[in-house]
Amino acid sequence: MAEQVTYIEAISQALREEMKRDEHVFILGEDVGIYGGAFKVTKGFLDEFGDERIMDTPLAESAIIGVGIGAALVGMRPIVEMQFIDFISSGFNQVVNVAAKYHYRTGTPLPMVIRGPSGAGVSGGPYHSQSPEAWFCHTPGLKVVVPATAHDAKGLLKAAIRDPNPVLYFEHKYLYRRIKEVLPDEDFVTPIGEAAIRREGADVSIITYGAMVWESLAAADSLAGEGIDAEVLDLRSLLPYDKEAILGSARKSGKVLVVTEPSLSYGPGAEFAAFIGEEAFEYLDAPVRRIGALDTPVPYSTSLEKEYLPGREKIAAAVKELAGY
Amino acid sequence: MAQTKVIMPQMGESVAEGTVAKWLKQPGDKIEKDENILEISTDKIDVEVPSPAAGYLIDILIEEGQTVEVGTPLAVIADSVDESAAAKQAAPPKKEKKAEKAPEPEAAPKPVEEKPKAEKPAKADEPVDKRKFYTPVVLRMATKHDIDLDSVDGSGMGGRVTKKDVLRFLEERKGRAEAAAPAGERAEMPAMVLDGSEEIITMSNVRKRTAEHMIRSKQTSAHVTSMQEVDMTPIARYREAVKDEFRKQNGFPLTYMAIITKEVVETIKEFPNINASVDGDKIIVKHYINIGMAVALADDTLIVPVIKNADDLSIRGLARAIYDLAHRARNRKLTMDDIEGATFTITNHGLFGSVFGTPIISQPQVAILGTGAIRKRPWVVGGDSIAIRDIMFLSLTYDHRIVDGSYGGRFSQRLTERLESWDPSRM
Numbered sequence: 001m002a003e004q005v006t007y008i009e010a011i012s013q014a015l016r017e018e019m020k021r022d023e024h025v026f027i028l029g030e031d032v033g034i035y036g037g038a039f040k041v042t043k044g045f046l047d048e049f050g051d052e053r054i055m056d057t058p059l060a061e062s063a064i065i066g067v068g069i070g071a072a073l074v075g076m077r078p079i080v081e082m083q084f085i086d087f088i089s090s091g092f093n094q095v096v097n098v099a100a101k102y103h104y105r106t107g108t109p110l111p112m113v114i115r116g117p118s119g120a121g122v123s124g125g126p127y128h129s130q131s132p133e134a135w136f137c138h139t140p141g142l143k144v145v146v147p148a149t150a151h152d153a154k155g156l157l158k159a160a161i162r163d164p165n166p167v168l169y170f171e172h173k174y175l176y177r178r179i180k181e182v183l184p185d186e187d188f189v190t191p192i193g194e195a196a197i198r199r200e201g202a203d204v205s206i207i208t209y210g211a212m213v214w215e216s217l218a219a220a221d222s223l224a225g226e227g228i229d230a231e232v233l234d235l236r237s238l239l240p241y242d243k244e245a246i247l248g249s250a251r252k253s254g255k256v257l258v259v260t261e262p263s264l265s266y267g268p269g270a271e272f273a274a275f276i277g278e279e280a281f282e283y284l285d286a287p288v289r290r291i292g293a294l295d296t297p298v299p300y301s302t303s304l305e306k307e308y309l310p311g312r313e314k315i316a317a318a319v320k321e322l323a324g325y
Numbered sequence: 326m327a328q329t330k331v332i333m334p335q336m337g338e339s340v341a342e343g344t345v346a347k348w349l350k351q352p353g354d355k356i357e358k359d360e361n362i363l364e365i366s367t368d369k370i371d372v373e374v375p376s377p378a379a380g381y382l383i384d385i386l387i388e389e390g391q392t393v394e395v396g397t398p399l400a401v402i403a404d405s406v407d408e409s410a411a412a413k414q415a416a417p418p419k420k421e422k423k424a425e426k427a428p429e430p431e432a433a434p435k436p437v438e439e440k441p442k443a444e445k446p447a448k449a450d451e452p453v454d455k456r457k458f459y460t461p462v463v464l465r466m467a468t469k470h471d472i473d474l475d476s477v478d479g480s481g482m483g484g485r486v487t488k489k490d491v492l493r494f495l496e497e498r499k500g501r502a503e504a505a506a507p508a509g510e511r512a513e514m515p516a517m518v519l520d521g522s523e524e525i526i527t528m529s530n531v532r533k534r535t536a537e538h539m540i541r542s543k544q545t546s547a548h549v550t551s552m553q554e555v556d557m558t559p560i561a562r563y564r565e566a567v568k569d570e571f572r573k574q575n576g577f578p579l580t581y582m583a584i585i586t587k588e589v590v591e592t593i594k595e596f597p598n599i600n601a602s603v604d605g606d607k608i609i610v611k612h613y614i615n616i617g618m619a620v621a622l623a624d625d626t627l628i629v630p631v632i633k634n635a636d637d638l639s640i641r642g643l644a645r646a647i648y649d650l651a652h653r654a655r656n657r658k659l660t661m662d663d664i665e666g667a668t669f670t671i672t673n674h675g676l677f678g679s680v681f682g683t684p685i686i687s688q689p690q691v692a693i694l695g696t697g698a699i700r701k702r703p704w705v706v707g708g709d710s711i712a713i714r715d716i717m718f719l720s721l722t723y724d725h726r727i728v729d730g731s732y733g734g735r736f737s738q739r740l741t742e743r744l745e746s747w748d749p750s751r752m
Contacts, residue, residue: 254488282464285463285488324482
């Protein structure tokens with residue numbers, strides 16, 4: 001197939017292919033069956049796989065996740081959907097205290113995927129725009145992945161489904177239908193824990209993930225004309241994250257900008273910046289800088305949301321400042 | 326905005342009015358509570374009126390000499406002078422006249438001191454001179470590649486030396502090292518940038534190499550220079566007599582250097598340790614004598630061609646060699662062989678008129694001889710007569726690691742003897 005596949009179609013493809021490959025894989029969540037999913041990710045799945053593998057649940061995130069945990073413990077491979085990832089907070093205890101610690105406490109693997117649309121930029125307001133990765137990256141026992149391309153949306157989801165650990169898969173709703181590419185025909189997996197250089201450069205390194213990868217690339221393009229050569233490193237996985245790739249990029253340029261979508265303070269960017277400061281200190285030619293959203297809930301108003309979010313202009317300005325340091 | 330009015334006080338039960346006799350304070354003055362601010366006189370007594378509040382006198386409403394009823398406002402006191410400005414706007418029109426006096430208080434800087442200090446204490450740090458602010462990677466590279474950061478230009482913020490500046494410096498240094506090898510290379514034209522009162526000249530490769538060599542030599546050898554006076558009259562007279570004929574017959578001149586070089590070579594044979602080099606804790610004494618001759622080129626750079634096996638040459642042979650090498654040096658036709666392998670160097674600084682010198686040793690040799698200008702001087706001869714003689718000073722610099730004062734001194738002394746006792750039979 002030489003046709004281009006959107007990010008959201010890539011997710012559907014991964015789900016379908018894995019459900020066909022392994023009968024233990026099943027999906028549960030709000031409106032996933034009859035409705036086909038709030039964003040139509042599982043459209044047609046009910047007809048194809050039946051209601052024992054595509055399960056509509058009550059509006060009860062804690063219970064949905066808890067059921068998923070229970071199923072995983074008896075050998076199933078559940079894919080729990082959070083209709084909007086913001087709602088995961090209702091099942092927070094199940095994620096961080098049960099799922100994350102189960103193997104540590106009992107030795108029993110708990111293979112499950114919790115996936116859902118995350119991220120802002122669609123005027124979704126505070127409860128339909130969050131990027132909660134920091135909470136879960138800070139929880140040992142979990143894995144957290146954040147695909148930025150259609151290719152990785154498919155590859156990382158497959159990797160997550162096949163992983164024996166609880167994996168949080170945060171797909172970015174802004175990217176759903178906005179990006180597309182041609183995908184390989186054959187079965188492929190994107191390894192968890194590996195970053196990808198999206199743009200090579202030697203002047204400034206931009207360490208980023210998710211929708212911000214695209215904003216960073218746009219910023220880098222706009223600066224190329226000014227003779228500033230920025231590198232864009234797409235982390236793809238946050239827990240674990242590709243330390244070698246980060247160090248390699250930091251050592252090359254000596255000037256690093258960490259760009260993350262969630263609010264700046266105490267966000268994932270702080271982890272990467274601290275790591276670089278510790279491990280690449282002798283290679284730094286400027287302070288490590290972070291860009292994140294403002295320390296407020298996500299605004300509902302479109303113009304306020306634009307001010308709230310990081311974007312190509314803010315990124316370009318920061319890169320330019322670093323380059324001139 | 327707190328304002329207090331000063332009113333004409335009642336000084337007695339039956340006193341209905343008072344006269345402002347004298348203002349003790351002027352608008353803008355700082356007032357303490359109860360401090361006297363004016364004198365009033367009534368038909369019974371003269372008295373001072375204290376201020377009802379602390380603050381600043383911002384407005385005098387009643388002038389000296391005016392009589393008003395008890396209770397009439399005489400002046401206004403405000404908490405701060407800034408407030409007085411606002412009060413001024415708010416003052417009714419009839420007070421405009423007096424308001425004009427008031428602009429002075431606005432100029433008073435005192436209230437500014439009350440403002441809080443810088444809101445962001447973190448930024449109270451004095452700025453650092455960025456030219457000497459070296460980041461970790463810059464220090465690391467400087468250490469690794471043995472770079473003196475003082476000699477690296479900074480292109481970063483505030484003149485900071487950046488990683489790129491260091492990389493550029495290394496590239497250039499590498500380029501210089503590679504260009505240093507070939508002899509008689511094209512001397513680069515220095516680039517000149519005119520900048521008002523100063524001129525910036527980029528160093529040519531030759532200049533850079535010379536600079537590096539000189540400083541390295543000074544840091545390597547323990548330089549000591551001692552001087553000898555030499556009566557060159559016998560040599561001078563001979564040369565004067567034969568120089569034109571010599572030139573005609575040979576096609577090259579008979580220079581003092583040729584004769585001096587010959588005597589240097591002979592003296593070296595008696596003092597072999599001065600014809601040596603150092604290698605760690607070993608002294609390598611050379612049994613061949615290659616004399617380096619310092620030559621100044623047209624662009625004021627220095628090159629030192631070498632007379633190989635000078636001890637094989639007669640004075641005439643030396644004269645020819647000197648002429649040939651100098652000629653090729655000035656025409657940039659020297660080969661690598663021509664500038665390598667010197668074991669002892671002579672520099673004729675006297676060519677430029679100086680009588681003494683402190684020449685720098687050409688590494689890895691251990692000595693260099695400077696010859697000063699030959700001048701006619703009144704000299705003591707034959708005991709206690711005075712005659713006019715041709716006098717030259719020798720300045721021998723030697724490396725005190727290898728050559729002690731006595732050895733160097735004796736070398737000089739012997740050379741002097743040979744020169745002073747010279748006669749034409751040595752041709």
